[in-house]
Amino acid sequence: MELTGLTKQYGTFTAVDNLSLAIRKGEVFGLLGPNGAGKTTTILMMLGLTERTSGSALICGYDPARYALQVKRRVGYMPDDIGFYEDRTGLDNLIYTARLNGIEAEEAAQSAKRLLEKVGLSGSARAKVGTYSRGMRQRLGLADVLIKNPEVIILDEPTLGIDPEGVRELLVLISELSRNEGITVLLSSHQLQQVQQICDRVGLFVKGRLIACGDIAALSRELNQELRFEVELAVQPWSEELAGRLQAVEGVQGMKTEEWRGDNAPPGSVLATLTCDRNLTSAIAAQVIQSGAELHFITRKEFGLDEIYHRYFERKEEG
Numbered sequence: 469m470e471l472t473g474l475t476k477q478y479g480t481f482t483a484v485d486n487l488s489l490a491i492r493k494g495e496v497f498g499l500l501g502p503n504g505a506g507k508t509t510t511i512l513m514m515l516g517l518t519e520r521t522s523g524s525a526l527i528c529g530y531d532p533a534r535y536a537l538q539v540k541r542r543v544g545y546m547p548d549d550i551g552f553y554e555d556r557t558g559l560d561n562l563i564y565t566a567r568l569n570g571i572e573a574e575e576a577a578q579s580a581k582r583l584l585e586k587v588g589l590s591g592s593a594r595a596k597v598g599t600y601s602r603g604m605r606q607r608l609g610l611a612d613v614l615i616k617n618p619e620v621i622i623l624d625e626p627t628l629g630i631d632p633e634g635v636r637e638l639l640v641l642i643s644e645l646s647r648n649e650g651i652t653v654l655l656s657s658h659q660l661q662q663v664q665q666i667c668d669r670v671g672l673f674v675k676g677r678l679i680a681c682g683d684i685a686a687l688s689r690e691l692n693q694e695l696r697f698e699v700e701l702a703v704q705p706w707s708e709e710l711a712g713r714l715q716a717v718e719g720v721q722g723m724k725t726e727e728w729r730g731d732n733a734p735p736g737s738v739l740a741t742l743t744c745d746r747n748l749t750s751a752i753a754a755q756v757i758q759s760g761a762e763l764h765f766i767t768r769k770e771f772g773l774d775e776i777y778h779r780y781f782e783r784k785e786e787g
């Protein structure tokens with residue numbers, strides 16, 4: 469899938485601003501951003517469900533603005549508010565979707581059962597959807613988009629409102645689908661911690677613009693360059709001399725200290741947090757050792773996606 473300079477304006481408001489993005493076949497791509505970032509608008513343009521203002525898109529080889537039907541045949545879309553017939557069973561709902569997609573009755577019933585099994589809903593196949601939990605509905609939603617054998621599935625906020633266990637199950641399912649069946653997955657989310665686990669790559673989307681894109685490690689590297697490392701260490705005894713040594717290490721930009729009350733912490737232990745412009749863990753450790761003090765632990769703070777995202781976001785807001 470390829471988006472080039474994709475733009476959507478509502479009057480003078482730009483909801484999606486010059487978005488260029490290539491999603492590879494078989495990958496799980498996370499489109500991440502806060503509410504209102506323009507994720508849903510992007511998805512709707514990709515499906516040909518809303519008109520773009522400018523730019524182009526190629527989905528499974530088709531321009532959705534001209535060949536929406538061809539795109540629809542190949543792409544399964546799960547909106548954030550999936551609708552089912554509440555007073556009909558999960559099985560009936562799936563068969564109905566299959567029939568709508570032109571699948572013969574017998575095959576529809578078989579596929580529906582097979583998919584219910586796959587998403588772990590066999591036991592509730594004959595219960596009315598109205599009695600399903602949010603997690604069960606999302607799994608049924610997944611079966612519902614899979615029934616037409618799509619090449620690509622697009623999931624808008626699939627984990628919204630599900631309990632942690634349900635989220636875990638759903639994400640494992642999505643990830644297996646991609647790995648085992650080569651399905652390309654685009655999922656939108658503002659819940660970064662979750663998505664981080666299963667995405668091959670992510671795009672950070674803020675106020676209609678893609679501000680960064682890559683795998684988590686690449687984003688982390690990119691960000692650490694600008695965003696400082698934090699090295700945390702516990703030392704005993706602490707002294708003015710040691711404080712001076714640490715602050716004199718080239719690249720150290722700031723230091724905070726507090727009393728360290730860790731398990732078995734000897735009296736007079738200090739927990740110091742140093743902000744650095746690069747990873748200075750070993751240089752800092754060396755200074756402590758040379759000073760003759762005891763180093764109880766030293767760690768570098770890792771930037772997870774959540775942190776990366778918030779920092780990017782804060783910087784954008786500031787800038």
Ligand SMILES: Nc1ncnc2c1ncn2[C@@H]1O[C@H](COP(=O)(O)OP(=O)(O)OP(=O)(O)O)[C@@H](O)[C@H]1O
Pocket residue numbers: 478483501502503504505506507508509510
């Ligand atoms: N039909 C519309 N007319 C005017 N503005 C719109 C319309 N649809 C969306 N917007 C605006 O475009 C921006 C992007 O909306 P969009 O729904 O794509 O964001 P999102 O990232 O999907 O957020 P959410 O997770 O809340 O759905 C928002 O500021 C929204 O108010």
